Amino acid sequence: MLKAKDRLIIALDVPTPEDARKLINQLGGTVGVYKIGLELLFAGGVPLMDKLLNSGHKVFVDAKLLDIGNTVERTVTNIARLGATFLTIHGTDRKTLDAAVRGRGNSALKLLAITVLTNLQQQDLNEQGITMPGDKLVEHRAKLAHDAGFNGVVASGFEAAQIRKLCGPGFNIITPGIRPSGSESGDQARIVTPGKAIGSGADYIVVGRPITEAVDPLKAATDIVAEIEAAL
Ligand code: C5P
Numbered sequence: 001m002l003k004a005k006d007r008l009i010i011a012l013d014v015p016t017p018e019d020a021r022k023l024i025n026q027l028g029g030t031v032g033v034y035k036i037g038l039e040l041l042f043a044g045g046v047p048l049m050d051k052l053l054n055s056g057h058k059v060f061v062d063a064k065l066l067d068i069g070n071t072v073e074r075t076v077t078n079i080a081r082l083g084a085t086f087l088t089i090h091g092t093d094r095k096t097l098d099a100a101v102r103g104r105g106n107s108a109l110k111l112l113a114i115t116v117l118t119n120l121q122q123q124d125l126n127e128q129g130i131t132m133p134g135d136k137l138v139e140h141r142a143k144l145a146h147d148a149g150f151n152g153v154v155a156s157g158f159e160a161a162q163i164r165k166l167c168g169p170g171f172n173i174i175t176p177g178i179r180p181s182g183s184e185s186g187d188q189a190r191i192v193t194p195g196k197a198i199g200s201g202a203d204y205i206v207v208g209r210p211i212t213e214a215v216d217p218l219k220a221a222t223d224i225v226a227e228i229e230a231a232l
Contacts, residue, residue, distance in 0.1 A: 002203065004229035006032035008221065009060055009174065011208030013037055017044040023217060024052070030221045033085065035060035035206060049082060058085040060206075064114055066090035069099035076103025076111070086110045086174075088154060091141040097148035110172065113145035115155045115163075118177030118190045135159055139166055146171055157192030157200050164201035176206035180224060183210045194224045198231035 010031050012020045020040060034052055036045045036059060049059050061084040065072050072089065079087050080103070089100045091113025100111050115138040116125070122134050130137060138159040143166055145153050152172025155163055160173050175197040177188045185191050186209055197205050207224060214220035 003032075004232060005030060005225050007198070007204045007228050008225055009033040009035050009204050009206045010211060010221070011035045011037060011062075011176070011206055012040055012045075012048075012212075013208045014040065014212060015043065016040075017048040020048055023212060026217050027211075027221055028218070030218060030225060031057075033058040033060050033204070035062050035086075037062040038064070046082065049084065053083045060084070060086040060088075062088050064088050064090055065100070066092065066096060069095050072096055072099040073103035076100045076109070077105065080104055080107035080109040084109055086112055086151075088112050088114050089150075090114050091145045091150070091153065094144060094148060097145055097150060101149045110151040112172065112174055113141060113150050113153045115141040115145075115153050115159070118156045119187050121189050135162070139163065142167055142171075152203070154206075156190040157197035157202060158190055160197060160200040160202045172204065173202045174204045174206060175200075175202035176208075178205045178207045178210065178224075180210055180220075180227070194227040195231040198228050 142153045142163045146167040154174045156177050157175050177191045179191045211220045
């Protein structure tokens with residue numbers, strides 16, 4: 001079974017690799033996985049990823065890919081070659097999911113489908129012409145990803161329990177939109193506390209601003225790990 005600290009994924013949503021390194025040094029061994037998203041990927045994120053992997057950390061590449069199959073397949077192959085541990089793909093359709101699975105090949109890369117972004121509410125889905133209720137859309141996309149051979153999904157804490165029921169054990173549920181009680185929600189909409197996410201069946205939680213913008217990031221991370229531990 002994964003330890004509490006290995007279930008905490010830190011979103012390195014900072015402007016430069018220097019800022020990221022500072023944060024990583026502050027957090028030391030408290031954290032199992034570091035997530036490099038679009039912001040940092042285009043500002044020296046790939047060399048930083050090498051350094052993290054060489055020092056024994058796991059790296060989550062949050063590229064949120066969505067393109068034609070050929071492009072998705074080849075991009076996933078390249079990311080797998082870099083040694084990434086997790087990679088996100090938008091889980092909108094089976095063609096994209098199948099292409100990602102082909103691109104992964106026999107590598108150890110774990111593919112995660114984005115179900116519905118945690119900053120979106122029903123009115124945002126309606127605006128896209130999607131009439132299915134948001135929670136049903138999450139379930140639908142989780143099932144699609146599971147059937148395609150994905151390793152898991154990214155979903156809010158509100159849907160974790162239902163996905164676990166639908167996709168069974170062994171399918172990874174990664175939950176962002178985490179806010180310890182009393183912290184700012186920022187642009188997130190469907191937020192839950194670390195304890196609620198883990199208690200609902202999430203395997204990992206993704207935390208950005210509540211740690212990166214904390215006065216004492218190490219204390220913020222340590223408190224969250226303790227809350228995960230208590231919820232297990
Ligand atoms: O700062 P905060 O804790 O809100 O950061 C959450 C992180 O999780 C961000 O890096 C965001 O891109 C990512 N994420 C998300 N919702 C998803 C998938 C990823 O918030 N559905």
